[in-house]
Amino acid sequence: MKSSQGSIKRVIHGIRGFKESTVILIIILLCTGISISAPIFLSLDNLKTTAIGLACDGIIGIGMTLSLISGGFDLSVGSVMGLSAVLTALFAGMGINIWLAAFLAVAISLIIGLINGILIGKVGLNPFITTLGMMSIARGGVFVLTQGTSLSINNADQSFRFLGSGNLFGIPVIAIIFIVLAILGDFMVRKSSPAMKVFYVGSNEKAAILSGINTGKVKLYVYLFTALMASLAGILSLSRFGVATANMGSGSEMRVISAAVIGGAALAGGEGSVFGTVLGVLLLSIINNALVLFNVSVHWQNLIAGTILILAVTIDLLSHKRKNK
Amino acid sequence: MSKKIVSIVLAIVLVVSLSLVSCSTPGKSDQTAAQTTANSSDQKAGSAFTGNESQEFYMVTFVSGYPFWKDCYNGFKEAGALYGVKTVYGGTTEYDVNAAITALDQIIAKKPAGIAVTAMDAKAYAPSINKAIEQGIPVITFDSDSPMSKRISFIGTQNYSAGVTAARYIGEKLGGKGKVAALTTLAQSNIKERTDGFQETIKSEFPGIELVQVADAGTDQVAAATSAANLLKSNPDIQYLFCALVTASVGAQQALTEAGKKGKVKIVAFDTDTVTLDAIKSGDVDASISQAPWAMGYWAMNYLYFIKNGLVNPVDNWQGKGYPAIPVTADSGSTVVTKDNADNFYTPEN
Numbered sequence: 001m002k003s004s005q006g007s008i009k010r011v012i013h014g015i016r017g018f019k020e021s022t023v024i025l026i027i028i029l030l031c032t033g034i035s036i037s038a039p040i041f042l043s044l045d046n047l048k049t050t051a052i053g054l055a056c057d058g059i060i061g062i063g064m065t066l067s068l069i070s071g072g073f074d075l076s077v078g079s080v081m082g083l084s085a086v087l088t089a090l091f092a093g094m095g096i097n098i099w100l101a102a103f104l105a106v107a108i109s110l111i112i113g114l115i116n117g118i119l120i121g122k123v124g125l126n127p128f129i130t131t132l133g134m135m136s137i138a139r140g141g142v143f144v145l146t147q148g149t150s151l152s153i154n155n156a157d158q159s160f161r162f163l164g165s166g167n168l169f170g171i172p173v174i175a176i177i178f179i180v181l182a183i184l185g186d187f188m189v190r191k192s193s194p195a196m197k198v199f200y201v202g203s204n205e206k207a208a209i210l211s212g213i214n215t216g217k218v219k220l221y222v223y224l225f226t227a228l229m230a231s232l233a234g235i236l237s238l239s240r241f242g243v244a245t246a247n248m249g250s251g252s253e254m255r256v257i258s259a260a261v262i263g264g265a266a267l268a269g270g271e272g273s274v275f276g277t278v279l280g281v282l283l284l285s286i287i288n289n290a291l292v293l294f295n296v297s298v299h300w301q302n303l304i305a306g307t308i309l310i311l312a313v314t315i316d317l318l319s320h321k322r323k324n325k
Numbered sequence: 326m327s328k329k330i331v332s333i334v335l336a337i338v339l340v341v342s343l344s345l346v347s348c349s350t351p352g353k354s355d356q357t358a359a360q361t362t363a364n365s366s367d368q369k370a371g372s373a374f375t376g377n378e379s380q381e382f383y384m385v386t387f388v389s390g391y392p393f394w395k396d397c398y399n400g401f402k403e404a405g406a407l408y409g410v411k412t413v414y415g416g417t418t419e420y421d422v423n424a425a426i427t428a429l430d431q432i433i434a435k436k437p438a439g440i441a442v443t444a445m446d447a448k449a450y451a452p453s454i455n456k457a458i459e460q461g462i463p464v465i466t467f468d469s470d471s472p473m474s475k476r477i478s479f480i481g482t483q484n485y486s487a488g489v490t491a492a493r494y495i496g497e498k499l500g501g502k503g504k505v506a507a508l509t510t511l512a513q514s515n516i517k518e519r520t521d522g523f524q525e526t527i528k529s530e531f532p533g534i535e536l537v538q539v540a541d542a543g544t545d546q547v548a549a550a551t552s553a554a555n556l557l558k559s560n561p562d563i564q565y566l567f568c569a570l571v572t573a574s575v576g577a578q579q580a581l582t583e584a585g586k587k588g589k590v591k592i593v594a595f596d597t598d599t600v601t602l603d604a605i606k607s608g609d610v611d612a613s614i615s616q617a618p619w620a621m622g623y624w625a626m627n628y629l630y631f632i633k634n635g636l637v638n639p640v641d642n643w644q645g646k647g648y649p650a651i652p653v654t655a656d657s658g659s660t661v662v663t664k665d666n667a668d669n670f671y672t673p674e675n
Contacts, residue, residue: 053426150448246511251419292428
């Protein structure tokens with residue numbers, strides 16, 4: 001396929017890649033359209049709210065991108081996020097310093113990631129069933145620990161709350177943390193050699209094995225990383241709300257996978273970028289925001305979200321066909 | 326290149342369809358025909374009750390498809406129509422605190438005239454509610470309160486007493502002796518209060534009745550049916566099943582029919598949607614504890630209108646001074662609905 005449109009376009013293609021440029025275009029079109037019909041979209045309050053709202057899904061997305069690239073995905077992220085928040089609140093309630101409590105919660109979440117990684121990477125179980133089962137187990141753990149009520153961190157050191165609810169130069173800290181993690185994550189996925197291995201494993205596992213890559217170990221690290229991101233999202237959420245609710249994070253796995261696919265990750269593996277996933281999260285958030293701003297009946301929200309997912313997956317398929325030419 | 330064009334076309338379709346949906350959905354904001362009659366008859370009453378139609382009042386819930394909220398919004402909408410102001414039903418279809426609060430925050434950013442909100446989690450909602458209050462937006466909570474927030478008032482069922490009512494009804498019917506079970510759902514504080522009220526009353530007032538199990542009905546009636554079926558298998562000799570929410574009772578009825586136990590195990594349900602009322606009349610459900618969703622929405626809107634338009638004026642700056650002018654909490658009440666009075670509870674929109 002020849003690009004005969006001139007050097008600028010070639011450069012843009014090279015840097016951004018086909019799929020991400022479409023998403024950026026959609027986002028720009030949407031933002032322009034929404035700002036014209038509902039100028040309050042650009043108000044500081046609204047933008048801040050939207051940014052805070054998408055930060056946790058975005059952080060989970062960093063991890064999910066890697067698991068998608070590896071040819072699998074992780075359905076347990078929402079439950080791990082909730083469990084992480086609940087464990088932190090639980091330990092803090094027992095008198096443990098909240099920062100230490102958060103550290104312990106992350107460690108326990110990493111164990112869940114480890115189990116996922118071993119079952120999927122070493123034992124060879126299907127990622128869908130494994131992470132689905134883990135999703136139930138972790139959520140079940142949340143219900144047992146909370147008995148259905150929410151756990152508050154009133155008695156803990158309130159400086160912890162700065163992460164999730166504070167502002168730095170007027171920008172919400174939680175958004176800053178997300179952006180920093182996203183930049184680091186994107187860089188890692190694009191440039192680092194461990195990440196390269198994940199791409200090989202995802203595109204063609206058999207070839208990867210033959211070329212000497214320990215695919216089991218690669219997948220292990222992938223699911224550890226995904227659990228780590230989900231755990232961080234949970235802790236930030238706890239910091240934001242000051243309370244760990246039993247259904248925190250539920251539904252986020254589907255949103256995040258949709259966002260990643262919109263951003264260019266392939267469900268079959270071997271493709272994807274953190275930047276693309278972030279764009280996907282941004283797009284879904286903006287659409288939700290638009291629905292609220294335009295007073296669209298809540299009953300339409302699911303229909304619209306589902307339609308967008310199908311459109312996104314169609315775009316994904318089309319660009320796949322292009323790559324295979 | 327053609328693939329790229331197709332993708333761009335799809336993107337444009339996406340944007341166009343989004344704007345079409347926003348233009349064509351009737352849910353934009355509600356001003357019924359009742360408004361014009363209300364306006365003309367109120368001209369005699371004075372301009373206080375002729376509302377400014379640029380005022381938008383929002384009702385914000387979670388799990389927005391749940392039928393209970395529809396009744397709440399009907400009351401809210403009718404009150405709004407009295408004054409000729411706009412009412413909007415907003416929120417999220419999800420059962421996730423982040424989605425719910427993000428929706429609430431985005432509505433607050435629109436600077437509405439007033440907000441009636443149901444707090445999925447009391448503490449998590451407090452910062453957003455407080456932010457609205459500080460920006461001068463009146464906030465009333467209904468159905469599920471956030472008592473530690475700065476909300477002006479709460480209108481809702483005293484859920485604990487509703488559970489007590491259910492327990493006493495069953496206790497009397499059984500003559501103080503028998504076996505019962507309960508179906509509830511987790512992670513919702515108002516449902517938990519009902520179940521607590523039920524459990525503790527059975528324990529303290531009816532020691533001869535054994536509460537064999539409290540099971541989780543899940544989030545939809547299919548899960549509830551499975552849960553109820555399992556309950557029946559392990560406890561086949563229960564006489565009454567208390568269902569703390571609508572999805573639980575719908576699922577339980579199905580499970581009873583499939584287990585052939587219809588009529589042998591009696592159900593005490595919650596709320597008065599058409600399905601439950603029909604079931605009471607047909608005998609599939611013994612009784613239901615009704616809340617007052619229409620009243621919650623109706624009076625919340627009335628409070629909001631009065632506060633927003635400065636009709637409440639005991640002293641200057643009553644809110645800033647903390648001068649009591651509005652009841653802090655109002656119990657919208659709960660009644661036992663049986664075959665005898667079920668007909669009274671049907672509403673035209675049900």
